Amino acid sequence: MPAFDTVALIGRYNTPQNAETFVSLGRFLEDEGCAVLVEKDTAETCGVSGFGVADYPGISAQADLAVVLGGDGSMLNAARNLAPSGVPLIGVNQGRLGFMTDISLKNMLPSMKRILAGEYGVEERTLLDTEVVRGGGTVFSTIALNDVVLNKGAVGRMIEFLVYIDGEFVYDLRSDGLIVSTPTGSTAYALSSNGPIVQPGVPGVALVPICPHTLSNRPITVSERSVIEVTVKRAIDARLHYDGQLHGDLEEGDKVVIKRAAVSIKFVHPPGYSYFAMLREKLHWSEVL
Numbered sequence: 483m484p485a486f487d488t489v490a491l492i493g494r495y496n497t498p499q500n501a502e503t504f505v506s507l508g509r510f511l512e513d514e515g516c517a518v519l520v521e522k523d524t525a526e527t528c529g530v531s532g533f534g535v536a537d538y539p540g541i542s543a544q545a546d547l548a549v550v551l552g553g554d555g556s557m558l559n560a561a562r563n564l565a566p567s568g569v570p571l572i573g574v575n576q577g578r579l580g581f582m583t584d585i586s587l588k589n590m591l592p593s594m595k596r597i598l599a600g601e602y603g604v605e606e607r608t609l610l611d612t613e614v615v616r617g618g619g620t621v622f623s624t625i626a627l628n629d630v631v632l633n634k635g636a637v638g639r640m641i642e643f644l645v646y647i648d649g650e651f652v653y654d655l656r657s658d659g660l661i662v663s664t665p666t667g668s669t670a671y672a673l674s675s676n677g678p679i680v681q682p683g684v685p686g687v688a689l690v691p692i693c694p695h696t697l698s699n700r701p702i703t704v705s706e707r708s709v710i711e712v713t714v715k716r717a718i719d720a721r722l723h724y725d726g727q728l729h730g731d732l733e734e735g736d737k738v739v740i741k742r743a744a745v746s747i748k749f750v751h752p753p754g755y756s757y758f759a760m761l762r763e764k765l766h767w768s769e770v771l
Contacts, residue, residue, distance in 0.1 A: 484598040486547040488517040490536065490569070492560050493524035494552035494576065501528045503551060503576075503587070508533050510591050514598050518544060539709050542567030547750065549594070553577015554628075554670070558725040561627045561747040565609055569609060570748035572597070581669045584751055593752045597620070603751040607682055608664045608706055611743040612724060616736050625743045626724040628667030632712060633659025633692060634732070635719035640695055642716040647708050654715065655699060659692035660711055662740050669761075671726075677701045681757060710740040 491679070493499045508518045508530075520539040522525055522528050540626050541548060548564060550556045551574045573583030574590050585593045587689070591721055594616065612630045614622040634641050645652045663672040665680035667689055673679065677690035678701060687708065690701040713735070714720050720732040732738070762768055 484515045484569060484604070485566045485596065485600045486516060488519065488545050488547075490519040490541040490545040490548040491524065491530075491533075492521040492541075492548055492550045492552075493528055493558065494556045494565060499524075499528045503590075504528055504530045507549065507551070507574075507590060508596070509643050510594065511529070512599075512708070516598070533644060538563040539637060542569060545569050547572065548763075549574060551576055552583070552584070553560070553580055554582045555726065557582040558627050561607075561609070562625055562725065565625065565627075565694060565743070565745045565747040568745075568748070569606060570750045572602075572750040572752070581751070581760065584755055584760075595612070596753055597750065601753045602756060605682060605749045605751060606746050607666050607745040607749055608685075608687075608688055608746055610662065610664055610687070610724075611721075611741050614722065614729070614736055615739060616731070616733065621724075622729055623632070624724050624729070625745065626667075627664065627747060628670045628725045629661050629663040629672060630738070630740050631661050631671060631692075631723040632714070632732065633723070634717070635735060636723045637718070637719035639716075639718055641714065641720045644713040644715050645689070646713075647712040649709075650713075653699065655691055656696070657691045657694040657699065660712060661688075661690040662693060662712075663688045663690060667725075669764075672701075675701075679761070687740075706742045708741070712738045714738075 519534045519536045524537045541648035550560050557573050574585045610626045640656050643655045661672045665682045668680040672690045675690045685706045686703040688703045691699045714732050722729040
């Protein structure tokens, strides 16, 4: 019997892909004794047929594992949809860097065979719960796996925030924006803004200013148990993004409340996975020049 009875296949969000990859993996999984579901939008976008089709609620109710064929953006979208159900994810890299997609396309079938035989590890990743409060009421809420970003829009002027952690005033920040990042997101936008790389098991959240006016405003890491409140003090054009997705405009006086989400997402890793080996490969550490 395979380690996972029902496996869902999910492709790049809203992007056409080669159906041959999905069909090859789907047939392989069926030969190994698994039931296969293809995510509804993936099936339509890629023209995949011959398997069961389900939307995310259906995958949440039926699948034991979701295999994401794409890049980190695909993993982020799947994680936000599947975290409440506890369905674990594993990624096959069809993107660029792929910090979250462990399996290369050429090793897809051998790696999946070992995983179905029970040779795998499981790692739990933290998500952020985000709420925008305006005039005393919540106008938007979501969860994010990588980060929540408050930044300037089209107008090329700094914006100003008041930052509180657990009710205590931290600083008045004038900058191009602020990134609030999970350990998973520390290798994403936060890294390009000189934020720290945080090992996924570290129970912390990083606050990374984007081009701060005061150069002594440095990134800090706080406990994942903290409640972070960011109030827009002054802004002509401020916006909120989560995992690279645009929510929309923020107004002066808006308060963005960020804390650890009640749900988390499980990543399945193939045999031999190492976080630091992944960093060496993706960031080209230890290369001989």
